[in-house]
Amino acid sequence: xxxxxxxxxxxxxxxxxxxxxxGVGKDTVLSHALPHLGTIRRSVSATTRPQRPDERDxxxxxxxxxEAFVRMMEGGELLEHAPVHxxxxxxxxxxxxxxxxxxxxxxxxxDVQGAVQVKTNFPEAILIFLAPPxxxxxxxxxxxxxTEGEASIKRRLENARQELARVDQYEYLIINDRVEEASARxxxxxxxxxxxxxxxxxxxxxxxxxxxx
Amino acid sequence: xxxxxxxxxxxxxxxxxxxxxxGVGKDTVLSHALPHLGTIRRSVSATTRPQRPDERDxxxxxxxxxEAFVRMMEGGELLEHAPVHxxxxxxxxxxxxxxxxxxxxxxxxxDVQGAVQVKTNFPEAILIFLAPPxxxxxxxxxxxxxTEGEASIKRRLENARQELARVDQYEYLIINDRVEEASARxxxxxxxxxxxxxxxxxxxxxxxxxxxx
Numbered sequence: 026x027x028x029x030x031x032x033x034x035x036x037x038x039x040x041x042x043x044x045x046x047x048g049v050g051k052d053t054v055l056s057h058a059l060p061h062l063g064t065i066r067r068s069v070s071a072t073t074r075p076q077r078p079d080e081r082d083x084x085x086x087x088x089x090x091x092e093a094f095v096r097m098m099e100g101g102e103l104l105e106h107a108p109v110h111x112x113x114x115x116x117x118x119x120x121x122x123x124x125x126x127x128x129x130x131x132x133x134x135x136d137v138q139g140a141v142q143v144k145t146n147f148p149e150a151i152l153i154f155l156a157p158p159x160x161x162x163x164x165x166x167x168x169x170x171x172t173e174g175e176a177s178i179k180r181r182l183e184n185a186r187q188e189l190a191r192v193d194q195y196e197y198l199i200i201n202d203r204v205e206e207a208s209a210r211x212x213x214x215x216x217x218x219x220x221x222x223x224x225x226x227x228x229x230x231x232x233x234x235x236x237x238x
Numbered sequence: 239x240x241x242x243x244x245x246x247x248x249x250x251x252x253x254x255x256x257x258x259x260x261g262v263g264k265d266t267v268l269s270h271a272l273p274h275l276g277t278i279r280r281s282v283s284a285t286t287r288p289q290r291p292d293e294r295d296x297x298x299x300x301x302x303x304x305e306a307f308v309r310m311m312e313g314g315e316l317l318e319h320a321p322v323h324x325x326x327x328x329x330x331x332x333x334x335x336x337x338x339x340x341x342x343x344x345x346x347x348x349d350v351q352g353a354v355q356v357k358t359n360f361p362e363a364i365l366i367f368l369a370p371p372x373x374x375x376x377x378x379x380x381x382x383x384x385t386e387g388e389a390s391i392k393r394r395l396e397n398a399r400q401e402l403a404r405v406d407q408y409e410y411l412i413i414n415d416r417v418e419e420a421s422a423r424x425x426x427x428x429x430x431x432x433x434x435x436x437x438x439x440x441x442x443x444x445x446x447x448x449x450x451x
Contacts, residue, residue, distance in 0.1 A: 156440065157443070159443060160446040197434065198435040199433055200438070212426070214426075214433060217410065217431070220423055221410065230372060
């Protein structure tokens, strides 16, 4: 008889990482899916990138100075950090680990370099790659966002090429053709991962069997 | 740059196996989920068990004589076969392989022995264990079905004990508390598995990148 007691007494939270090229729609898809994901917490990244008009400090990002960011790096306060398009991005370590340890699922929305970094330290993290339906469409979305110049867009497209080559390191790939469908697939992935045998508490059922009820 | 062409040119179908103890509700959950699973084909098992009043030959099972079953075994025509509660059950091989090769997903509803047998031959098969919410509830369902005597029910419960010990060989575990919820989880698992990177055709996207569009 298998002993379930060790694995199931304390359920560790699941760490989901949604990443993909800049402009692919990570934020839109995740915001659409979040209300349907049950108990899950969204991690807020720290960045040195300037705040955009529609962004809220402490909600979308923690907007910090480069000096403050470097202090966080030196203090080992970041789970991953990476320079992206000339700015620094990172995930506060303590908050994420506390959530997981308390049994809460966490979702990170980070770039591909960061995702691969976290996977190295947390092989049990679930990596989800969000890809554009076409290259032309990605370029169109970046231009539509219109917050940066053409040189920056070209650099983002070049990065996206390199990022797509790492999709085979990911557990899942979602093509973001329509937001509703991409969101439904993300919801399905979260539900499915919660159905892994080692993540479910069947100790009550096993106990009933052992006691021969 | 990763070469996607080999993996994605021809998509092999996914083989899903739903199994679990006798009486747990495999048929009810699968029938509820099937209309929502997109293009998937349900395999029909062969059995020497007597036909129940509500069952249709060729739809629920192929009801065959023991002699005919043994000839199928000898001819290598079964993907898996196992004696269950005194009768023989098996999955016709050719039909399943043809579907998978043509790119169609297939779902088998079979017992735990059979599921583990198929997994040995097809490590890429996705095993889903359907478990009762409690032991008491499983016993109640078996008695309610009321097609067999108490000795047969006791034997099914004893088998169920042994089957539950193999749940760690499964990819997924669904607790069948309410049919609608169990069905929703099954749907999520099928959707999530279709989101595996190697099962999706992104050759168009990759080609666009290679051509520098």
